Amino acid sequence: MTSYSNGGFFNPAYHDSETLEIDRRSSSKTPLHTNPYARGEGADGHYSTGPISSDDALRRVPRGGWQEESWRGRESLPMGHISTRPRSPSWQHDINHSTFQIPPDSQYDRSLSIRLPSTTSGNMTMRRRGITMRRMSMFPNGDPNHVAFTEDAIRNEMDIEEQNLVKELVALSTRDRIWAIRDLPMSFDEKKQIRSQVLAFKSAKKSRQFTCFADCSENMSLSFRRCGYGIRSARQTLELWQGIMKEIGGTFGTSVLSYFVFLKWLLMFNIFSFLVNFGFITIPQLVYSPWPNISPNVSFRGLEILTGAGYFNNTVMYYGGYSNETKVHLADYNMQLAYFFTIAVYMVLCGIALIFSMASSFKTNYVLADPASNSAWQLLCSWDFNITNDKAVRQRKNNLRVQLKESMSEKAQRERITLSESLKHFGVYLGAWLLSTSLAVGSGASIYYLCQFEQQRATDSANWSLLQEAETLLVPFVVSLMNLVVPLFYSLFNKFEHYSSQRKQIYALVVRNVLLKMSILAVLCYNWMNVVAVKFSCWESMVGQALYRLVIVDFLFLMLGSFFGEFLSNVIGTKLLPRLGVPEFDVARNVLELIYAQTLAWIGIYFSPLLPAIQILKFFILFYLKKVSLTQNCQPPRRSGRAAQMQTIFIALLFFPFFVGAVSMVAFTAWSLTPSEHCGPFRGLNSTFNVVEVWMVHLEETSSSQWVVWIYQNVIRSEIFYFLISLIIIVIIYIFWQVTRGRKLLIHVLRQQIVNEGKDKSFLLERLQNLQKSHPDKRSKQKNPKKHSKRRPDDHSSGGQSTSNAMVQALLARQQLEKEEEERLSTGGVPVPSDISSSSALIQAMQARQRAEGQERDEHYSAGYYESPTNTSSAVTQAMQARQRAQVEGTDDASDPTSSVSSVMMQVMQARQRAEEEDRPQWVPAPPQNRASAGSSALIQAMLARQQAQNEYDDGY
């Protein structure tokens, strides 16, 4: 993904160089790098004393001791440059916000928070990030630039930041504020402090304002919040299976846990639908006619529990058990409308819930996912902190090791694949796909014929013999058997195919299973709507029964499945064929089974409103069953697949073919099929939807609800409305699509920019190395670079590297000078740029010379301790060259002296003064570290001067 020339970054100096950062930091108010070290430095500015190496400890004790001088040397310089720079320095900051103690106009604050909540919160985040960064960059070994602040300045700065934060928090609404405080990356004590400050501020403001309304609203929000906490606590208590979830997650990891989470989620759907159906359809029916009209010759025989026929036929279990009357008791209750709207609203709500969870899941899990970074991901993101079981931990460690080794050898393997091999692979894929598709189609066809056979034998009579009743179990049995056996074949095919990644393998498996289940369900639906609907007098109940049977038999087979799928293979794996090993829990297969089961329930909701009750029972038992089966028979998964993505796919699958299929089946039934004439709430109507038309006709008579009729006539029934709506949606989709494309482009550009920055850095270092190589005679004596490379990589503030940076800068300056010269020659001499260039050249020369002198002096005084001849010599050559050039230019451009010269002179004077100041302490024999830092500071000065010259150059235009 990232490709850059790696010329420079093997140089240790590369990692330490802070050139770019220094430039950026001084020019922007908030540093670009987020550094997560928010803690350690509290507001009181004491340093944390963690388990630090002695090396760290030295750097962490900047005040006092023999190191003092070196720190002074470093500190004095950025201080200087800050004050010379035209940015708003921290003291101004201080003045701006020192008014904090006086509460600002509260009216203003309030109105702001009302008017621009999004902006405020946006700023908020920025500020929070800013604070984090600022606090982090105060870390002693972070950045030499910030060491510049004395302790007081740091404390000041932090206080101000904190106060700013508090001010912003006060402006937010209560709820936002709590969230904002929670999200702060600080320790609890700091958060608490900020919170108390905010509250104090608020109460102060309130006492000032003291209107009844504000008081009330405050109280209201407080009580609402308390209420919210109460609800949250209650919900947590009601949360199902917390302990079991923890146990499973601890032993098997998140990927297996996702199955159980999914199961629980579906269970919630069913509980909701049961409550809705039971509340709005069944209870009214039971209230008005508590006893179903069961014909006296039908008795309960026990088989009904499996078949759902016979005794159950006329109960509220099925469509047929509901009446079409408008009950007049305490209030009018129209059963037809209740039935229709309950089902419709439930379906719509389900759809919305699915779409929302799918969209959010896609947003977080799929769109952003990037398969490219694999081993970094494995190292830093794949460890499952959930896992608490020692065996699981050991196994996971093993698996990770194997995976890493595999990934290392993978590249070599991939190259070895020849044409014939790839052809062979292709052949296997083709064969497997053909076979699996034909299996799916074949099972669909066989079920079709089986259904026809069954319809021929079945009679439309109220009471069946026991044998007849048992015969009805044939179709569900075959269907479930196919659902159990065919996927095993698919898994078998999968063993022969060679997929390049595990993900592709799982996708292939999932697609095949979905095809199978879809074809089976499609055949069944076709049969119900075209054959059953014509043949039986109360056909909806017949379909309801068929679905009941399917749900029950499917449940039995799920139990069998976990017996065969997990228990048997465990026995085989441990006793008979140890080669196979203990089975893993197949999340994909099990989740697809759940999806299938849920689809049955969705289809059945129209025909059998109480089917969700059965489903709840089923899922409830299934949860414990699977849990036992898992802990007894399975081992943790060998591969830590990307579980979150799989979960997204499963939700998407649940929505797209299955839920949409179920809804269209129900919608088709409601719109186009004639309800049975003698039973059910819709008897006597042409179609179920007619109930709405009848209602509308009824409403038209009463004048009070004309608007409902109007909406029905002009919105629901008008094509124009739907046409317009779809047109608008298409336009919006198109716009968003374009926006997305633009963003993608932007991301690409930004990424390229980052890579380029890296390239720049390494290029500069390469230049530096070349320069060093050009003085081989001196280099042979020199020990500096070696020493440097041995230094800890986090030692940013070592002097040597900033010297090198400065030299790179000097080099660049020279280059630029040359360029400018060329330009000038070609354009025929524009006065201003020539001025600037000559001035910048002058600065360069002066600085370089100064530095050279300084270093010479240093060398003179410290020859016994330390050598830095290369730097000096190169600096000398630099100085000489630059000076020469400057002189040449000076003679060329002497005719137009302008004001810029004077400013340059001032710069130079300042720089020189400072350099001298810095040099002074070094006259005292000091430890070797400070030598370079003084030189470096002079060089940084040079850089700054150069920058300024450039600014002036820009202003000149």
Add this chain to the structure above:
Amino acid sequence: MGNKQTTFTDEQLEAFQDCTFFTRKEILRLHGRYRELAPHLVPLDFTNSPDIRVPPTLIVTMPELKENPFRDRIVETFSEDGLGNMSFNDFVDMFSAFCETSPRELKTIYAFKIYDFNRDSFICKEDLQKTLTKLTKGDLSPEEVSLVCDKSLEEADLDGDHKLSFSDFENMVSKAPDFLSNFHIRI
């Protein structure tokens, strides 16, 4: 609270609820867990916020952390003194960052801190090597470790400085959807 002895005042609990992702009940449960670790050290009554720190050797015996390869780093990262001695506030902080509702941004920050063994605010090769040895029980040969670390650095390092800054890490995490569910400890 009824006739039970009060552990926290209402104000304290409210502060906890406002500043962490836990409810009152969870806070009390956490207190129970904290007290379990060192019953002789931790009093039942926290109303006057006693300054008590449980040493890291006791903290890592929690079943939630016992088998975690990063347990020492986690404890160090969340303790105020950086040595792993945890006050109750630190303890709550730790599980608040690891809980399900804490946002990606916060988790990323703390994960970065945990992986940054030498606290230089960069995940460098050294840190990666330590991570890898913790994750693989040290079964890989030094060359393999080095190879894997180089590869990971190359993949995740955007600005080419051969170590992972926080923004590199953030970028990587944003592409790893599992991170959120993985960086989660159920209490």
